[in-house]
């Protein structure tokens with residue numbers, strides 16, 4: 789493991805949403821702050837800053853993590869994905885999860901949404917056909933003060949069903 793001196797400024801290189809990026813970070817800087825303040829991706833929100841609310845969730849090497857519990861230097865050389873990388877922002881296209889959230893009004897102020905989307909995206913890769921109880925369990929790692937969660941659960945279950953139907957059609961056409 790690499791050892792750094794306290795308050796040392798270090799160069800952090802990572803792949804952010806598919807693009808190689810580099811910036812300097814103090815050794816104590818959190819990944820959430822590094823993303824927002826040094827790399828300018830502000831879709832990742834910071835709520836509690838101690839791992840409880842889930843607002844800061846991003847994916848590091850494909851795994852959903854709380855970016856307020858990681859130091860920026862720990863992401864050195866990693867693949868980091870944030871909500872900005874979902875869908876195709878250049879084309880203005882939303883991912884299926886984002887579109888379902890929009891359809892179901894699964895957000896109000898939106899503060900929690902980026903983190904929830906990143907967790908859902910990771911979770912559905914691991915568990916492609918969850919039932920309602922499993923979706924609720926997964927969402928229990930996130931605090932939303934606005935929606936009451938019902939619409940979020942509906943949005944996720946719709947994506948599960950749509951992907952399942954799409955897969956069935958693909959299999960039939962093979």
Ligand code: FES
Pocket residue numbers: 833834835836837838839840841842843844845854855856857
């Ligand atoms: S800001 Fe990271 S979990 Fe709340």
Ligand code: FES
Pocket residue numbers: 894895896897898899900901931932933934935
């Ligand atoms: S939409 Fe406001 S906190 Fe979740």
